[in-house]
């Protein structure tokens with residue numbers, strides 16, 4: 317992410333500076349007075365945190381100490397606190413690493429902490445808050461969430477879309493198999509697991525929404541073509557800048573300057589996504605209008621045909637377009653990241669890998685490919701995925717929750733408008749909660765009574781899908797995609813560390829929490845040749 321020093325820019329651009337200076341002063345002073353008045357009303361202190369400068373709070377520290385999430389975690393560790401308050405230009409960031417306090421925010425006082433920030437990335441991605449996940453609380457949000465839970469992500473709809481997911485699970489195996497077939501090496505071939513995982517997720521959601529896996533032709537071996545690579549790369553670029561602590565998120569007057577360049581990167585990324593998706597959506601709307609289609613076949617049909625009680629369309633074309641971007645973003649990141657990290661950890665722990673393979677061989681055998689109907693019986697595989705979500709979440713923080721009124725939490729005052737940031741690694745790696753927290757140990761999720769392992773944790777000892785009113789409506793789909801991805805790649809292939817290495821390098825990237833280098837591993841087919849699906 318772009319590193320930037322705000323002071324440099326202001327001094328380098330006197331014209332801009334003189335233009336915005338009066339607004340800045342008015343903005344800071346009004347924020348300061350508002351927060352002083354509110355604070356005076358409460359007897360309780362704010363959570364501990366770095367001492368803010370008058371008016372501007374800790375914005376200079378935030379900009380100077382990129383990546384901001386590492387700076388925040390360092391502050392919390394240094395202060396030995398599981399809740400902190402960092403004042404950025406009058407907005408209180410409440411950061412949390414305690415499960416008990418997280419439950420207080422997301423469960424007990426859920427209705428107060430149920431909004432989302434107004435910020436550049438949220439505004440651009442959701443096309444001015446036309447979607448669900450990024451929309452502040454209000455009628456529009458409630459309409460969209462109801463549509464998603466009852467019409468798009470319901471269990472009935474999940475079953476309806478199974479054939480499409482099955483096809484993509486087959487394509488995944490075939491794509492890796494073809495890479496092995498094309499290689500001369502008897503020991504197998506080098507596979508970029510990140511590429512395979514991300515594209516599988518992209519293909520699944522494209523197939524479910526648009527009824528097609530590719531916008532273009534794709535590669536002959538089943539891999540992504542230019543269009544899919546651009547689409548998925550753009551999705552990850554946009555995800556990288558979502559809620560990325562941009563300066564203008566705290567000082568909206570600075571939006572026109574695009575400090576740090578977030579706006580430009582986001583706009584270009586969104587444009588790359590929309591140029592493929594919007595065309596499909598416009599064409600489909602016309603097909604329905606002209607009466608060329610009478611039967612719903614995918615989620616795009618469903619979204620277009622949603623009607624209110626008066627028979628009017630429930631969603632405008634702009635709402636459909638924005639919501640589809642959000643569904644794409646919500647699907648590609650978590651499952652692919654969890655499976656990449658899980659396999660990387662398992663390659664360094666052969667016994668864990670062996671146990672997972674044994675489970676697959678016992679539950680599924682080697683005469684057929686693992687299916688979604690096997691998922692309830694794959695507890696060890698699911699515990700590997702869950703352990704990966706615990707130790708290696710996709711993002712340092714949960715999607716921000718914004719408070720809609722003043723309240724108190726755990727003897728601290730939390731002012732209206734605070735941004736609550738629950739730390740995902742902070743929960744998952746909390747040494748008070750987890751034994752040996754930095755060790756990848758799937759067994760910790762197995763239940764003594766043999767009951768089913770699920771990827772959710774409503775007690776927030778770790779955060780996969782979160783909980784409460786803002787909790788993820790895609791639990792079933794997200795769990796299915798993750799488990800199928802891990803199961804299929806493990807069942808279909810014997811995986812090994814590449815010959816030149818003794819271990820997989822598990823270093824985390826400095827600027828985000830991905831594996832620093834994409835996982836590349838040796839894959840060798842382990843099933844009879846006729847089980848690897850042919851192209852269709």
Ligand code: HEM
Nearest residue numbers: 448449646647650651715780781782786787788790793794
């Ligand atoms: C393993 C996969 C997934 C994980 C780990 C995951 C995780 C999350 C998390 C942590 C949140 C934020 C909850 C909060 O604000 O407290 C969220 C929200 C959301 N997720 Fe997921 N998600 C996954 C898959 C999906 C899928 C497949 C979809 C839909 C296609 C989806 C749709 C959404 C939506 C719409 C929200 C916003 C909910 C709201 O604001 O009310 N997610 N997800």
